[in-house]
């Protein structure tokens with residue numbers, strides 16, 4: 001057990017020490033300048049020459065790219081992390097301006113390399129990929145080339161890049177419109193102006209009338225912006241469909257599948273398997289209505305707390321995750337203790353700090369950092385577990401992979417974080433003496449599974465509807481989007497949930513639709529994959545641990561299909577998904593008993 005320094009309530013005083021990333025602002029400037037020079041030297045040395053490189057030359061170029069990438073990531077992380085804990089940090093804000101400009105310069109100098117690599121004929125590229133000199137980056141080299149059939153000639157690519165600002169203007173308009181929405185709301189402590197996020201956060205409040213009123217206020221506040229938000233989406237979808245046509249993608253999801261390294265048929269089968277089990281969520285919502293003493297659940301009750309778990313001070317959360325991870329493998333505690341011991345966590349909520357939580361990988365030659373806003377709740381315990389799960393992935397993959405190969409494909413990014421939550425969850429079920437706390441945890445974990453696996457799938461279906469309509473020449477008006485949204489929600493919730501009429505605007509503020517199409521299904525994929533892995537761990541016990549640590553260390557050096565295949569999970573088999581869904585059923589049974 002690691003020594004615990006007592007801290008006050010709400011993780012008071014737990015702040016990180018960023019000096020391991022950059023000693024101070026002047027040294028961040030120096031590192032940035034050095035990286036820009038190195039990028040420009042790389043440009044001078046290699047531009048136009050990628051086709052002439054032999055295996056040793058390619059390995060040398062990749063090593064230099066890794067070195068530059070590490071330095072740039074260090075500087076970018078240093079400024080990003082400083083900004084995240086203090087929006088009023090002027091020194092960091094000034095540095096950020098310089099870093100942003102420097103990053104663009106460096107990227108402009110480096111971009112040619114990937115493009116020249118992708119443009120190489122197979123006859124030249126394939127033997128290079130198999131050369132032992134570049135074995136460490138084999139998958140990276142190969143997977144970059146999967147976009148080859150969709151890259152246009154150089155002059156056309158340049159023209160397309162020139163129109164990017166117009167596309168991002170729609171995204172900015174969307175973001176500005178949503179973030180400027182304010183509505184007066186009284187949560188019982190007096191009326192105040194609330195943002196969209198603030199109104200949404202009331203879904204966790206115990207007071208039912210406040211929850212329902214907060215959602216109603218949100219819908220009324222969204223209403224006048226419906227046309228603008230629909231126009232933003234319509235323009236972006238139209239542009240994406242045009243790009244798909246120019247780039248030879250045969251369906252709206254194809255580009256996403258390709259970048260996720262997943263076969264369309266696998267994802268189709270997964271979504272169908274998930275939809276076939278929507279009834280699980282409906283059973284829980286009916287039971288929750290019973291427990292709340294209402295006839296039918298209102299949408300605002302979906303995440304409402306039922307009963308109270310005990311509080312979870314920061315030090316205790318540390319002890320619990322340490323114990324739970326240690327039982328899985330001492331290797332995990334080695335990694336997570338170093339996060340605490342080296343002051344790589346900032347857990348104390350305070351004025352000027354960003355909300356939420358995240359884990360930053362920083363760089364392959366550095367260690368991950370974790371930002372939390374710990375308020376001593378049970379939910380915070382699972383957040384500590386979640387972010388440490390990302391941390392162990394980054395730490396172990398950076399030990400074994402290069403800077404270019406350490407980052408796992410998007411579809412797998414949330415697997416270690418969800419798995420870490422499951423480790424802590426199961427341990428709590430075994431050891432937590434307070435029955436009310438165990439019950440609260442089960443419900444929380446179940447509802448978060450529904451929100452990720454079911455709701456994200458439902459949202460991916462909504463996106464399919466929108467792209468399908470736009471392809472057949474229908475403009476995406478606010479009423480049409482409302483129809484698609486409501487219908488998909490009804491098929492998920494069935495008659496187990498009362499959906500207020502204002503919820504027809506529920507599509508309008510969700511940023512993923514605007515920023516990354518079909519990102520949604522990757523969440524469902526990762527959560528189900530983690531549940532499947534956990535079921536295997538329960539079956540196999542100790543034998544599972546070694547392969548799981550290998551999986552964490554694999555990072556981005558192999559595809560999702562191969563990484564999960566190592567556990568015997570066959571993504572091509574539609575029956576694969578039932579294991580993870582059965583895990584949810586197991587949690588549901590526990591929750592129904594509670």
Ligand SMILES: [Zn+2]
Pocket residue numbers: 386390414417
């Ligand atoms: Zn995460």
